[in-house]
Amino acid sequence: MKKRGSAVCTCGCLFATLLFLGLAIAISVLIEVGFFKKTLDDYVRKEATLEPGHEIYEQWINPTVPMYKDFYIFNLTNPNEFARGAKPSFKELGPYRYREFRRRKILSAGNGTIKYVMNRTFHFESFTDNYSENNMITTINFAYVAAIYYANTSQLQRDLQLLIDTYVRPIPQLVVHTTVYELLWEYTDPLVNELYKRKLLSSPYINLQLNNSYADRVFPSIIHSGTENSLKTAQFIQYAGMKELPFWKNEANFINSSTEGLLYHPLIHKSEKLQVFISDSNRTFHVHYQEEVSVRGIDAYRFRLVESDFRPDPNYLTGNNTPIGLIYLGILQNPQVPVYGSKPHFLDCDKSLLEAVDGISPPDRSKHDIVGDIEPITGCALNAHLQLQLLINVSQTSRYFEPFNRITPVYFPIFYVDEHATMDEELKSTLTKLVIIPLTAVNSAIWVALGLCCFMSLLTGLCTIRWCIKLYQFRDRTGERIHLLLQKTES
Structure with missing residues (x-):
């Protein structure tokens, strides 16, 4: 046994x-x-798509993550000296912070696409007691510069000068004093009003920024939901009624394969070159992998803008002679004006641009670059900074506009904007519940x-x-x- x-x-x-x-x-x-x-x-591909009932879809429809638009304004401190030919000298003021609210209304969904319109509004939030929308700013008279530019390119210098001498009171000056609110959202003056009366402008206001844009609210956008092809999640098919932008002469026109920068396809690889559409410039940019980072304890890949995207375009009129680091944005205006975009503080620009001004500190890549920290499994941006500096080309003109004949030509910076969002505890909880806990458990x-x-x-x-x-x-x-x-x- x-x-x-x-x-x-x-x-x-x-x-x-x-x-x-x-x-x-x-x-x-x-x-x-x-x-x-x-x-x-x-x-992951199934859960990280824009499909009703999914957490990411609900966040996309009505984001709970706080989004902000910070404006840093360059206040001209030596207007009299500048008028006599000296370098412009600036003091940077800000941030003037606006909370951004987005709400999407779904018009239709199916076959792997979502059609929607978006209500996007901005509300001022006092960052410190020193900064208010009523703060006075001294800057270049950009409406006057724009009018002169249009007159010069249309051979109407004499007509514009006659109009100013006869009808515009007070006569426009080289610089203006205005409030932060008026500068950003609703600038007007006697020259602008006179041009509007004569139907040379479509509005009595110049809007350097738009609040609750008509195009967003009325013209539908279409994106891929990712349900049929996860690699296309959140990519545009149509933006504000346009399937292709009409402004540029290169691939910046193509919105296909680009997103708004807050959500990409799941399972991101370091070798990818992603595309982001920046609405402030109506243009598609490329970002590539830089390094691994941690955002509130969650691992992410940092992608930053490809430097070659801020190179001159062979773009109509003044676009041909644009210095390195600037992009010509005048093509977005009707009529065209000599407006340009760059990275803040002239980052990655021709060094002559920064040397032509005083009071602006050298650029710091850690503060002034365009970056996105993307959680690679879901494709959600945990931290994003979409930044753009706005400048206007102020140059000497003909004998008709005497105040401009004494100045030194300069690309005059007006402000730069940092549109940013960082993951909050609610999104962190969502990602933890959706991805980190299940994947870690399995x-x-x-x-x-x-x-x-x-x-x-x-x-x-x-x-x-x-x-x-x-x-x-x-x-x-x-x-x-x-x-x-x-x-x-x-x-």
Whole structure:
């Protein structure tokens, strides 16, 4: 009976050893061939799409993450000296912070696309007691500059000067004093009003920024939801009624494959070059991987703007002679004006642009670059800074506009804007619940199962050896007893 019991235990342990060893090998093979990774990736692709009922969809419809638009305004401190030909000198004021609210109204959805219009509004939030929308700012008379530019390009210098001398009171000056609110959202003056009366302008106001843009509210945008192809999640098919922008002469016109910068497709790779559409410039830009970062304890990939995107375009009129680091934005205006965009503080610009002004500190890439920190599994931007500096080309003109004949030509900075959003606790909780906990749990379960199978295989293997030794010892003792019994029988 003992021999039989030992044999049964030995066989049982051997079977268990082989079973657990086989399971460990099977799990290892599945890990090696990527079975579990593909299963997890399929889960992520399904959950990280813009589909009703998904957390990311609800965040996209009505974002809870605080979004802000910070304005840093360059206040001219030496207007009299500047008028006599000196470099303009500035003091940077700000940030003047506006909370940005977005709400999308879905018009239709299906076949992997979503059609919507968006209500986007800005509300001033006092950043410090020193900054108010009523703060007075001294800056270039950009309406006057724009009118002169239009007159020069249309050979209407004499007509404009006659109009000013006869009808505009007070006569426009080289610089203006206005409030922050008027500068950003609703600038007007006697010259602007006179041009509007004569239907040379479509509005009695010049809006350097738009609040609750008509185009956003009325003309629909269409994006890919990602349900049919996750690699296209949140990418534009149409923006504000346009499938292709009419402004540029290069790929900046193409909105396909670009997003608004807050959501990309799931499972981002470091080797990718992503596209972002920046509405302040009506233009598509490219960003590429820079480094790994952590945002509130969640790992992310930092992507930053490709420097070549801020290179001169062979773009109509003044665009041909644009210095390195500037993009010509006059094409966005009707009529065109000599307005340009750059990175803040002339980052990555021709050094002559910064040397032509005083009071602006050298650029700091950590503060002034266009970056996005993207959680690579879901494609959600945990932190994004879309920045643009606005300048106007102020140059000497003909004899008709005497105040401008004494100045030194300069690309005059007016302000720069930093549109940014950083993950809050609610989004962190959503990502943790949606991705981090499930993926961590599944990955942990896989490795625990592999470790357990290896451990049990080792344990049962040792038991098999132990029972084999016992069985061998039992056989030896049985042989000795038989030998002794035969000796007694013979005697």
